[in-house]
Amino acid sequence: MSMQIEQHMDQGNRVVTYVNAIREALAQEMSVDPSVFVFGLDVDDHKGIQGSTLGLVDEFGPERVFSTPLSEDAMTGVAIGAAMTGMRPVHVHIRMDFLMLAMNQLVNMAAKTHYMFGGAYKVPLVVRSMIGKSWGQGAQHSQGLQAMFAHVPGLKVVAPSNAYDVKGCLIEAIRDNNPVIFVEHRLLYFTDAYVPEESYTVPFGKARVHGEGGDVTLVGISNMVAECLRAREILTEAGIRCEVIDPISLKPLDFETIAASAKRTKRVIIVDNAWVDFGASAEIAARIAETDELGGVKVRRMGYAPTTCPTTPWLEKEFYPNPATIAERAFALVKPDAAPLQVMPELMELAYQAQFRGPF
Amino acid sequence: MTAANSVILRLYEGMKFIRRVEEKVAEIYPSDMIKSPVHLSIGQEAASVAVCDNLEKSDLVSGTYRGHALYLAKGGSLKAMIAEMFGKDDGAARGKGGSMHLVSREDNVLGASAVVGTNISISTGAALSAKMRKSGQVTACFFGDGATEEGAFSESLNFAALMKLPILFVCENNFYAIHKPLSSRWATDRLCERVATYGIAAHLINDDDVLKMHEIAGAAIDRIRKGGGPEFIEYHAYRMREHVGPNEDFDQGYRPKSESTSWTDRDQLVRLAGMIDETDKRRIDDAIELKIAAAVDFAEQSPAPKIDELYRHVYAD
Numbered sequence: 001m002s003m004q005i006e007q008h009m010d011q012g013n014r015v016v017t018y019v020n021a022i023r024e025a026l027a028q029e030m031s032v033d034p035s036v037f038v039f040g041l042d043v044d045d046h047k048g049i050q051g052s053t054l055g056l057v058d059e060f061g062p063e064r065v066f067s068t069p070l071s072e073d074a075m076t077g078v079a080i081g082a083a084m085t086g087m088r089p090v091h092v093h094i095r096m097d098f099l100m101l102a103m104n105q106l107v108n109m110a111a112k113t114h115y116m117f118g119g120a121y122k123v124p125l126v127v128r129s130m131i132g133k134s135w136g137q138g139a140q141h142s143q144g145l146q147a148m149f150a151h152v153p154g155l156k157v158v159a160p161s162n163a164y165d166v167k168g169c170l171i172e173a174i175r176d177n178n179p180v181i182f183v184e185h186r187l188l189y190f191t192d193a194y195v196p197e198e199s200y201t202v203p204f205g206k207a208r209v210h211g212e213g214g215d216v217t218l219v220g221i222s223n224m225v226a227e228c229l230r231a232r233e234i235l236t237e238a239g240i241r242c243e244v245i246d247p248i249s250l251k252p253l254d255f256e257t258i259a260a261s262a263k264r265t266k267r268v269i270i271v272d273n274a275w276v277d278f279g280a281s282a283e284i285a286a287r288i289a290e291t292d293e294l295g296g297v298k299v300r301r302m303g304y305a306p307t308t309c310p311t312t313p314w315l316e317k318e319f320y321p322n323p324a325t326i327a328e329r330a331f332a333l334v335k336p337d338a339a340p341l342q343v344m345p346e347l348m349e350l351a352y353q354a355q356f357r358g359p360f
Numbered sequence: 361m362t363a364a365n366s367v368i369l370r371l372y373e374g375m376k377f378i379r380r381v382e383e384k385v386a387e388i389y390p391s392d393m394i395k396s397p398v399h400l401s402i403g404q405e406a407a408s409v410a411v412c413d414n415l416e417k418s419d420l421v422s423g424t425y426r427g428h429a430l431y432l433a434k435g436g437s438l439k440a441m442i443a444e445m446f447g448k449d450d451g452a453a454r455g456k457g458g459s460m461h462l463v464s465r466e467d468n469v470l471g472a473s474a475v476v477g478t479n480i481s482i483s484t485g486a487a488l489s490a491k492m493r494k495s496g497q498v499t500a501c502f503f504g505d506g507a508t509e510e511g512a513f514s515e516s517l518n519f520a521a522l523m524k525l526p527i528l529f530v531c532e533n534n535f536y537a538i539h540k541p542l543s544s545r546w547a548t549d550r551l552c553e554r555v556a557t558y559g560i561a562a563h564l565i566n567d568d569d570v571l572k573m574h575e576i577a578g579a580a581i582d583r584i585r586k587g588g589g590p591e592f593i594e595y596h597a598y599r600m601r602e603h604v605g606p607n608e609d610f611d612q613g614y615r616p617k618s619e620s621t622s623w624t625d626r627d628q629l630v631r632l633a634g635m636i637d638e639t640d641k642r643r644i645d646d647a648i649e650l651k652i653a654a655a656v657d658f659a660e661q662s663p664a665p666k667i668d669e670l671y672r673h674v675y676a677d
Contacts, residue, residue, distance in 0.1 A: 074481035074515030081485020108475045115673045117463040117471040118453030122676040177676040
């Protein structure tokens with residue numbers, strides 16, 4: 001747990017879930033800024049995007065909280081046009097996979113507008129989307145596509161991994177004058193943390209270091225931060241000290257914090273909630289390779305299997321890194337000559353599966 | 361048609377200005393001073409001029425890569441436009457957008473897009489914003505016949521009608537998407553009927569009559585401003601030059617020269633010129649030439665952008 005979160009704990013702050021932290025951030029920003037509005041398919045229905053927009057329509061009215069036709073392409077253009085002309089839209093997609101329908105507007109318009117018009121128009125837009133996992137989410141409800149967006153100049157990409165950061169990052173994103181791709185993860189929704197009631201921001205481009213340990217650095221992205229923290233528990237028992245770094249935002253990326261840790265530990269494993277090829281893990285690994293003073297640092301990457309995500313749980317559990325596979329990989333990196341770490345099968349069961357059951 | 365003399369004068373001036381600017385652009389183009397592909401509107405000036413004459417300065421317009429006419433008709437600076445095409449620091453987008461991305465925040469010209477159809481939903485968003493802000497602004501959105509084939513067109517029409525947004529959609533139908541004729545792209549040519557099914561009033565002007573366009577657009581904009589919801593105009597016009605570049609292209613075989621004759625025969629600029637007094641015409645024409653010469657001179661004198669401009673504007677502060 002980071003210093004900042006511990007401090008808030010000391011101040012007697014409330015324990016709030018990730019989903020409620022999102023809703024609170026939206027409500028607080030809508031209260032202080034009349035240009036903020038929330039729209040997207042089903043944001044105003046009885047389920048309210050898994051609860052993250054629930055009640056907003058009652059508080060702020062249907063003019064500022066409204067559902068749309070599916071039309072992801074045009075609705076993204078609508079969001080951009082509104083953002084260019086004085087509004088601050090939060091456009092909500094219940095799955096990140098659906099952003100592929102919005103790719104043209106996001107890449108060709110949102111990312112380019114400020115630059116290709118020489119600064120004439122800004123696009124203060126937040127695009128919320130959620131990565132799904134488990135319970136048969138399968139091929140088209142599970143994709144972590146953050147790298148596609150982080151590739152493009154003009155977009156910011158943020159993937160908060162806990163309730164404290166998700167509130168602060170969402171407020172920061174709404175106030176940002178650029179398009180921000182806001183990556184949430186379904187399995188984080190019912191995790192909780194100490195979250196201040198008042199409004200606050202978590203700056204982009206500043207990584208969070210969870211714990212300290214000199215043997216190995218685990219860089220986790222999105223939900224993989226939680227998996228890395230669980231892996232750390234296993235590793236501690238095995239006598240390996242690791243620190244877990246959460247970049248929070250991928251673009252901008254706080255490489256300095258990762259580099260400082262890598263310099264100490266000489267070993268880095270990047271665990272992405274996405275495929276490895278050409279992804280965020282490749283980017284971080286490349287930056288380490290390009291930094292002379294990090295010569296000799298051993299780098300490993302973990303992420304989705306290089307396949308489409310299957311629905312059957314027997315195959316799906318092999319698709320994702322989990323605390324056991326992360327710990328085993330880290331152990332092998334730190335102690336290459338020792339017998340491989342054997343993680344007991346019960347630890348293979350991911351903690352979230354005991355805590356959360358569908359339906360989605 | 362009983363348009364007032366003042367309207368005829370304004371329409372003549374607007375169309376003549378754009379025609380002469382683009383002829384000048386075509387003339388300069390071989391010199392390589394223009395660092396940008398050019399998509400000329402020669403033959404299609406009427407829609408922009410007639411619609412914009414009915415708009416307030418605070419109203420918004422959005423157009424395409426064939427956007428010189430709209431940018432100028434809405435009041436965009438010619439100096440900034442030519443400097444932009446020359447890739448200079450004083451350009452409308454500081455040299456970073458070129459001919460295809462003309463923009464003027466001051467004149468409420470939302471930047472033009474070179475990806476067909478994208479500006480339809482962007483301008484729908486601007487109209488939503490105007491409605492939410494209760495600003496009273498109308499947005500006029502221009503696009504070609506090709507754009508109506510994009511999903512964004514149907515999606516945006518549906519949303520604009522659903523939300524009763526203050527937007528005028530203007531389809532400049534010139535019958536070609538790059539080099540492909542309508543007949544190989546549309547199952548039927550009943551575009552206005554398609555649009556009307558969204559509950560949007562759709563008007564067809566198929567005789568290139570600039571005065572009719574002015575009147576219909578004016579009445580539509582009045583209704584839209586009063587909260588009547590979106591309307592649509594399909595305006596038939598003819599692109600006299602090649603899809604991209606300064607020349608004619610009738611020798612390339614995809615469209616016969618004879619096809620253009622009926623359009624040149626009723627060239628609306630010639631028609632308007634015949635309706636105004638010779639003294640007025642001379643005065644307007646002379647002023648236009650001076651303005652163009654000054655703009656070209658300005659663009660030539662404008663410095664090249666400094667290297668650090670490359671890295672500016674990637675993100676807004």
